[in-house]
Amino acid sequence: xxxxxxxxxxxxxxxxxxxxxxxxxxxxxxxxxxxxxxxxxxxxxxxxxxxxxxxxxxxxxxxxxxxxxxxxxxxxxxxxxxxxxxxxxxxxxxxxxxxxxxxxxxxxxxxxxxxxxxxxxxxxxxxxxxxxxxxxxxxxxxxxxxxxxxx
Amino acid sequence: xxxxxxxxxxxxxxxxxxxxxxxxxxxxxxxxxxxxxxxxxxxxxxxxxxxxxxxxxxxxxxxxxxxxxxxxxxxxxxxxxxxxxxxxxxxxxxxxxxxxxxxxxxxxxxxxxxxxxxxxxxxxxxxxxxxxxxxxxxxxxxxxxxxxxxxxxxxxxxxxxxxxxxxxxxxxxxxxxxxxxxxxxxxxxxxxxxxxxxxxxxxxxxxxxxxxxxxxxxxxxxxxxxxxxxxxxxxxxxxxxxxxxxxxxxxxxxxxxxxxxxxxxxxxxxxxxxxxxxxxxxxxxxxxxxxxxxxxxxxxxxxxxxxxxxxxxxxxxxxxxxxxxxxxxxxxxxxxxxxxxxxxxxxxxxxxxxxxxxxxxxxxxxxxxxxxxxxxxxxxxxxxxxxxxxxxxxxxx
Numbered sequence: 001x002x003x004x005x006x007x008x009x010x011x012x013x014x015x016x017x018x019x020x021x022x023x024x025x026x027x028x029x030x031x032x033x034x035x036x037x038x039x040x041x042x043x044x045x046x047x048x049x050x051x052x053x054x055x056x057x058x059x060x061x062x063x064x065x066x067x068x069x070x071x072x073x074x075x076x077x078x079x080x081x082x083x084x085x086x087x088x089x090x091x092x093x094x095x096x097x098x099x100x101x102x103x104x105x106x107x108x109x110x111x112x113x114x115x116x117x118x119x120x121x122x123x124x125x126x127x128x129x130x131x132x133x134x135x136x137x138x139x140x141x142x143x144x145x146x147x148x149x150x151x
Numbered sequence: 152x153x154x155x156x157x158x159x160x161x162x163x164x165x166x167x168x169x170x171x172x173x174x175x176x177x178x179x180x181x182x183x184x185x186x187x188x189x190x191x192x193x194x195x196x197x198x199x200x201x202x203x204x205x206x207x208x209x210x211x212x213x214x215x216x217x218x219x220x221x222x223x224x225x226x227x228x229x230x231x232x233x234x235x236x237x238x239x240x241x242x243x244x245x246x247x248x249x250x251x252x253x254x255x256x257x258x259x260x261x262x263x264x265x266x267x268x269x270x271x272x273x274x275x276x277x278x279x280x281x282x283x284x285x286x287x288x289x290x291x292x293x294x295x296x297x298x299x300x301x302x303x304x305x306x307x308x309x310x311x312x313x314x315x316x317x318x319x320x321x322x323x324x325x326x327x328x329x330x331x332x333x334x335x336x337x338x339x340x341x342x343x344x345x346x347x348x349x350x351x352x353x354x355x356x357x358x359x360x361x362x363x364x365x366x367x368x369x370x371x372x373x374x375x376x377x378x379x380x381x382x383x384x385x386x387x388x389x390x391x392x393x394x395x396x397x398x399x400x401x402x403x404x405x406x407x408x409x410x411x412x413x414x415x416x417x418x419x420x421x422x423x424x425x426x427x428x429x430x431x432x433x434x435x436x437x438x439x440x441x442x443x444x445x446x447x448x449x450x451x452x453x454x455x456x457x458x459x460x461x462x463x464x465x466x467x468x469x470x471x472x473x474x475x476x477x478x479x480x481x482x483x484x485x486x487x488x489x490x491x492x493x494x495x496x497x498x499x500x501x502x503x504x505x506x507x508x509x510x511x512x513x514x515x516x517x518x519x520x521x522x523x524x525x526x527x528x529x530x531x532x533x534x535x536x537x538x539x540x541x542x543x544x545x546x547x548x
């Protein structure tokens with residue numbers, strides 16, 4: 001056997017052994033319990049704070065707005081799609097205010113003309129021409145009950 | 152957390168929510184780029200070793216060291232992108248055997264340990280022993296460690312170096328093809344993405360890898376010669392230019408074939424890809440990849456096939472075409488990686504990519520990972536300079 005291999009083969013063997021030993025210690029206990037992942041990570045992820053807390057949670061404190069919303073065509077929307085994630089607001093409403101966007105630009109994100117969107121699914125207007133005598137959409141439409149108009 | 156509507160500003164048309172932000176940025180562009188340089192440089196080196204193209208001798212060791220320097224860095228952009236360096240080893244300890252990406256860890260390790268390091272070691276072992284005898288201090292100790300204690304310099308052992316090194320190179324060629332074909336495969340096998348999904352992808356990646364690797368070695372050879380103030384071996388440079396030309400033609404043909412096939416088939420995704428290519432990828436595809444990276448170098452190198460001008464003219468033109476090819480291949484990776492994420496898989500809209508400066512995904516980081524291999528290479532050239540290797544003659548004395 002060439003002297004090179006006399007050295008290289010043992011080095012390779014040692015390398016593989018170290019790898020196998022290290023592997024044994026590095027694989028977490030719960031690995032593979034349910035699938036190809038660390039089962040304990042499920043609990044850790046579940047314990048993370050949720051950013052979007054859902055309509056039901058808002059309803060506990062804002063039943064009037066919720067009732068309004070459910071009464072009209074926006075009933076399919078959740079509160080946070082407009083107001084943003086409410087996890088901090090829920091804990092301390094006074095300190096963590098949510099945004100209340102009612103501008104042309106904002107409503108236009110869903111309602112502006114977009115040929116890629118079907119009008120049968122969502123009604124579209126041109127935000128640059130639709131009733132431009134008033135600045136914002138909510139100067140006429142109530143954001144929660146859209147057909148409740150201000151004069 | 153950024154409000155979704157802020158981000159919608161960067162969207163045109165209709166797009167699925169998870170497509171608004173690009174998941175893969177410039178670091179993922181670098182990953183196939185750097186890996187490609189490795190494969191290309193290695194293949195150039197094996198032309199000399201296995202296919203016995205002796206004119207390429209002056210670049211043989213440089214090509215190997217270049218491959219090693221870039222290989223050491225190849226995975227670092229990935230690790231940076233994933234953002235959990237302390238978990239990176241998990242790809243080796245708990246690989247998911249059905250995932251193409253997970254197996255890359257082993258392909259990489261095989262190539263690094265079994266091919267490149269071994270080939271370089273066999274090639275340098277004799278010199279390491281001699282250098283260890285000639286130098287002092289830390290350097291001496293370093294050389295000694297690198298010999299792994301195999302200090303036998305008898306002709307028989309040295310013949311074994313040659314033989315074993317040859318075997319490793321022969322194994323290395325398919326390995327280099329595997330390494331980079333694999334990167335192409337990872338993209339080509341994503342069937343939801345019509346810009347990527349193509350059986351030609353591994354081959355195209357491989358050929359562009361060879362193009363970039365050869366161009367890189369050509370460029371480095373000229374720079375290193377200039378720094379060392381030695382004359383460039385023109386027959387060698389011409390030969391590299393010839394190979395670069397040949398592989399560039401193949402690469403260009405296959406990439407065109409891929410596009411022609413796409414245009415002729417005109418599947419349902421065609422319209423959005425057409426808009427992508429003529430819109431957001433306009434400059435990077437037609438100007439950078441096509442004109443700068445392919446057409447102009449092809450014209451220059453092709454012209455040299457018909458008529459070889461004087462050395463004084465050839466040298467700067469080789470330098471120029473080498474650099475242009477390197478830029479072109481970078482943008483080829485860019486067009487694949489970034490381009491494939493700019494359009495919605497609903498085929499109805501586009502998002503935008505903004506390249507930041509700072510941060511883990513910024514271009515400063517990318518520049519850092521791109522400069523690092525050159526620093527490593529400089530270190531290698533200082534430690535084991537190919538031009539200080541002992542000639543065969545010295546040995547038989």
